[in-house]
Every structure is written in C-alpha cells, then in structure tokens.
Amino acid sequence: MDFLQSLTTIASITPNRPWGLDVPNYFWFTGSSAAAFIISSFAHVFGMRKYKPIAGFSLLLAFVLLAAAPFNLIDDLRQPGRILNFFAYGWENFLTSPMKWGVLLLLAYPLLILFEALVLYRPFFVRQAESARSAFAGRWFRMMALGNMRTDEASLARDERRGLILGIIGIPLALSVHGYTGYILGVVHANPLWSTPLMPILFLASAMVSGTGLLIILLPLVQKFFTPMGRVDGDMMRELARLLGWFIIIDLVIRFFWLTFAMPFAGEERFVLQAFFQHHFFDVVYIEYLLCLFVPLAIAFSPLARRTGWVFAAGLIAAVGVWLFRWNTVIGGQTIGRTATGFLEYSPHWFGQGSITAVMANWGVFIALLALVMVLFPWDKEMAVHYKGGSHGEK
Template sequence: MDFGTLLHTISSITPDRPWGIDIPNYFWFTGSSAAAFIISSFAHVFGMKEYKPIAGFSLLLAFVLLVAAPMNLIDDLRQPGRIINFFFYGWENFPTSPMKWGVLLLIAYPLLILVEALVLYRPYFWFSKGVVRSHEQVEKDHHLGVILGAIGIPLALSVHGYTGYILGAVHAIPLFHTPLMPILFLASAMVSGTGLLIILLPIFQKFFTDFKRVDMDMMQRLARLLAWFIVIDLVIRFFWLTFAITFNGEEKYALKLFFGENFWEVLIVDYVICLLVPMIIGFTNYFARSFKWVLFGGILSAIGVWIFRWNTVIGGQSIGKTTPFLLEYHPHFSGFDSIVSVLSNWSLLIALIALVMVLFPWDKEMANYYVKQGER
C-alpha cells in the first residue's frame, strides 16, 4: 500500500453510525401516534363536534401506533434482552436524560390511551351484553374521558417531543443540534398523523362499517387541517434552516455541504412534492372535494415526513467528523436494523390495527353518529 492510499485510508476511518433505519421508523410511529391522539382530543376535550365521528377511531389508531413503535428500538439493540437495562440503570441521570424520560412516557402514554378507549367504548360493551346504563353513568364516563384526554395531550406531545430532545442535545452533529428539534418533530408529526388518518379512514368506512361510504366532508376537513399543519411545519423549518445555514458559526459549512449534496431529495422531493403539493390540495376547493386528490395528498404527506425523519437521523450522521465529504449509508436487506425489520414492523402495525378494530366497536360509534345526523 503506497503512502497516499494509506493516508486516505487513515483519514477516512470513522465509526459505524449508531442509528440505522429503525430509528427514523420509530420516530415516524411515535409522531403519528401523538397526532392521532391530538385529533381525537379535538372532539373529546375541546368539544369540536365536527371531529366526533373519527374521535374513537383516531384514539385507537394512536394506541396501536404506540404499541408497535418500541419494536423498532428493541430491534435496534441487536440483543433484545438489553431492553431491561432501560428500566434498571441510569435513573440517577433522569433530570438530564431524554432517554430516561422516554422510558416513563412509553409506559404511561399507551396505558392512558387504553384506559380512555375502555371508558369511551364502555357503553357499547355493556349494550352488547343487554345492559343499558343510566344517563348519570354515561355522563360520568364522559367527564372521565375529558379528564383522561386532557392529561393525555401533554403526554402525547412529550412522548414525541422527547425524541427531538435526544437529537437536539447531540452537539457533535450539526444537523441535530438545535433547540428547535423537538418543535420540528412535533410539527411534522401532526402532518404525518393527519396524512395517515386520510389514508386509513376511507378504507375502514368503505369496507368495515354498516353505512359503507366515505364521509367526504370529513375527508375535506382533514385535508384542510393537513394543509394548516404543513404551513406550521414549513414555517418552523424555514426559521431553522435560514438560521442554521446562515448564522451557525463553523457548523454552517457542514450544513451547506449536506443540503448541497442532497438538494434534490430534500428540497424537491420532501419540501415541494411531499409538502407543498398536499398543502395546495387542502387549500384548493377543487382538489379538496376530490377523494382521489385528498388521498393522494395524504399519502404524499405521510411519505414526506418519513423522508424528513430519514434525512434528519441518517443524513445528520452522514456529516463526517474527520472527512471532507459525506458518508454513505445503505441499510441491510435482512437481519437486525434492516429493510425487512422495518417491513416486519409495518406488518405488525397492520395486524394490531386489525385486532384492535375487531375488539373495539368503533364502527358502531361511528354509525351511531351518522344515524343521529340523518346521514346513514
């Protein structure tokens, strides 16, 4: 080996990135769960009647996403038995450790959602057994549901916000290190969660309810809500990028390199195609009245936020500390932290959705709303 090759080899030595494809997928799941819970709280907590038909469905979706999400973390550990270390060690660092916050949040949040769902659907469970509950009991359940929903809102925001803290606290990676990262993650989470609802809701309304039709008024409402969430997301990203690339000291040069090399993927695919297009669909009455366009916008937005998670987590680690160029990452097809792992996690999500939707009478609740409104 000649001296030039040896020097290049030494200068290119860098440790393997600690986070792979599992982590962007985990962030996407937790964020979409938080968004689904917030949307369900529009009806349960804030009394917005227009969201009542999907409140229970959205609550169950939030629960399923949060149950499936930690499987990404277990796979990322390579040795699943290591998960027990999260519960036994590191509590002395709790005030300054976002990962320790996450341990408690990932336990408390899904339990709260489950309890709220049981309270919400308790009248339907009793009715199926031939028991009719009194008006006072129904009102008591409603009041308890409001309290649980109000408690769940900060929990939902925290369970995804802490992931932003994990990245934002990393000084060594310029793309991570910003106090805006938790807010960025929360804003984009509302986009992906709303997009996922737009994708799933018509499937379940069309094929798994008695009334067998898609509520286009609700789809249009969700498309408009998605458009506003995208506006908020883009505004926060604008302030983040304009400040980081312009005024961020020496780190701005690494960021300019990253965004220059990934211009097409970041600006054209993520920002223009996956965010601006759904925003235009939601704000334009012609497109928002079309089921196909609204569904297309929901799919684009959900994909766009996944790409944002990928670009942030994987792209951030591609900025080398000892190299003048970007590092490359190609996930393995199979094994731990691989494409098959992520596909398996999505398969688990689909199975859990099917199971939960069978166990809970969400269709009766939704049909009951439409019957009351004379829309059946």
C-alpha cells in the same frame, strides 16, 4: 486488572455503529400516534363536534401506533434482552437524560390511551355483554366495561367527565412522547444538523402532518369496507384536508426558522450544513419539500380537496414525506463526518436486524394490531351513532 475484570470490560464494549432504519421508523410511529391522539382530543377535550365521528377510531389508531413503535427499538438493540437495561440502569441521570424520560412516557402514555378508550366504549361493551351468546363472551365484555354495567344518565355523565380528564392529561403526554425524541437529537452538540432547540418543536410539527396524513389514508378504507354505512364521508375528508394544509404551513414555518438560523447565522457549522444540503439538494428540495409538502398543501386549499381521491393522495404523499424527513434527519445527520471533510455513506441491507425487511415486519405488526383492535373495540358502532340521522359522505 485480573482476567475476569478484563473479560467484563471487553464484553461491555458496544460497537460504534450508526442508527439504522429502525430509528426513523420509530420516530415516525410515535409522532403519528401523538397527532392521532390530538385529533381525537379535538372532539373529546375541545368539544369540536365535527370530529366526533372519527374521534374513537383516531384514539385507537394512536394506541396501535404507540404499541407497535417500541418493536423498532428492540430490533435496533440487536440483542432484544438489552431492553431490560432501560428499566434497570441510568435513573440517577434522569433529569438530564431524554432517553430515561422516554421510558416513563412509553409506559404511561399507552396506558392512558387504553383507559380512555375503555371509558369511551364502555356503553357499547355493556350492550354487547347483555346480548352475549356465551358466558365467556359475557365475562369478556363485562371486563372491557370495567365492571360497570350501568348505562343511566349519571353513569354516562361520569364516563364523559373521566374521558375529558384523561384527554386533558393525555395532550401533554402525547406531545412529550414525541417531543423527547427531538430532544434526543437536539442535545447532540457534535452534530450540526441536530443541535438546535427547535428540534423537538420541529419533530412535533412534522408529526402532525404524518398523523393527519395516515388518518386520511385509513379513514376512507375502513369507512368504505368495514362500517355499516359502506361509504366515505366526503365532508370529513375535506375537513382533514384543510387540517393537513394548516399543519403543513406550521411545519414549513418552523423549518424556515430552523434552516435560516442554522445555515446563514451559525458558526463554522454553517459551512457543513450548506455542503450537506447541496449534497442532498434533489431529494430534500424536489422530493421532500416540493412534492411531499407543497403539492399536498396545494391540494388541501384548492377545489381538488372536494375529491376524495385527491385528498387520499395528498395524505399519502405528506405521510411519506415526513418519513423521508425522519430519514434525512436521522440517517443524513450521521453521514456528516466528525474529523474529515466529505460525507459518509449508509446503505440499508435487506435482511437481518435493522434491515428493510425488519422495518416491513414492524409495519406488519402495526397492521395486525390495528386489525385486532378493530375487532375488539366496537369503533364502527360508535362511528355509526354519530352518523345516524344525517346524510354524510359520498359513494
């Protein structure tokens, strides 16, 4: 082996380091995006009219979450330029590589959401183009209207059909975008906490909880301060609370199957898992389950769901609980030693790549993108149309 080949070999060695904070944060973002899209599809695909007022906002939220999510992966790479390797290499292993599935999914899914949003808001862009005060604004809104300035019944009916088709295609895409993240963990046979066929389903179930919780957090804020009606739709908050409660029940059932199959009936791995959950007993049982799942569940199906403040608290606690579940699964799974007893320790650092500050910056990207999308898309006007003529919400 000559000097140049030796140098190439040394340069290609990747440090053996654990996934840090970026990865559970990425999983949380993609899962919440899938949930937001599914909730918007309740109205656009399944015709559930009670979700019409929030369907457009939920669709935009799904897009923003997915647009912000890959920044976690870029930060986790340490060298951002290495993101090109995802597109350039590994396609020969596509059928057996969940990460390669993710490359296509992360390209196709946000484009589909964007086009569905443009179709949904096209009539509003047409009206904005017609009332634009400058030529630039007129051209901009004409472009956002996909060049179609017609608003007759036939054109609107075509928009509805196109939105329906995009929504139908988007549902399996949304489920796949987050399901593949569960695949990435589930296929790692060396890790007893991850190695289960239930992992993709478990991730999807908990994602529905976090996405609904995030919508419960954001909806009263945007309705109160950024819509013409200036008040919170209490009926919608109660509906989302019930939806959150049912998603928590589904999540708990799947977690029950996961834990009862893994801990009592697995092979030698069950002893490792028993020791793991004993080691993390307080944060898993008291915080993740009792506080972040059972408390929101109790609020959702009790008279407290009639109070917006309690529903907001339930959504916040549930969303945080799913983030903790991602943390305990991704980071906790890596603390299980491969060759020795006991557990490794992981302490996130404050600054630099993969740090607490980096994750906070990613949340800043999410907030900035959400603000930008809320400015570009007339979601408030679309929401007002569905509320027009009715008495909704509470002060």
